[in-house]
Amino acid sequence: MSEKLVRVGTTYIPVTNVALSSDWYTEKLGAIKNYQDEDKAILNLANQSIFLVKSKVGETLNFVDNNGQDRFALTFEVDGLDNLISLHNEFIENLVQVGQVENRGHAGRNFVFEDPDGNKFDVWSELSPSYKEKFNMQ
Template sequence: MTDASHPAIGFGRIACMLPVKDINTAYDFYAGVLGFTKTFQNGNPVGFMILKNGGAELHLTLQPKHKAADFNIAHMMVDNVDALHALCQRHGLRIIKSLQNKDYGLRAFVFEDPDGNRIDVGQPIRP
């Protein structure tokens, strides 16, 4: 549905902004564990960083007093949710919701990153 008073708007990418207490620790996790690559950083000391992996993009913002929310702040679609779940377990990350097939067509789980940010991960269930 479009509003006749506004022109049609085409949206490009939308990137998730993740608040982190220590940007180097967050970078080590997202790059070292999940395979993201740093494409930009800003500040001295660094207070902002852009990471990419395939079509996914994360923006890390330094927030030293960050207190994690008690809800999911990002959703990632992946092509091997079981492998990511196993990787999270190997690295001792807290699993908030266990890996399971959902009635809405995703195999999914929720984990906390090192800053306590809850990330919902899903993969479409193929017939």
């Protein structure tokens, strides 16, 4: 079967204050702002379009898994453990709320961070093989 869905083009993230969140994503994560109004901001981040959408307080991307653990919906990738550790340290220096670097029993290491609204995101130290191949990063 051929692949029908080629890539994730846009992720929508609920935020309570579009201007504050847009500034946070550009300053802390290096996103590029393309558009902003009172209800949304459109950013480029990690080869994807990110829409920050004004939402009610308490709305997040997070969900609770079967074991009652609050989980993230999105994992970013970096190229290797050294880059993961460097980014983790940079986030700490920039006062981003981060968890510990974890060994989850699979290749690479991960850590979780949060935006100002409590949206959780994961970072993994392994670039997917298809991404590396596509961009000649072998």
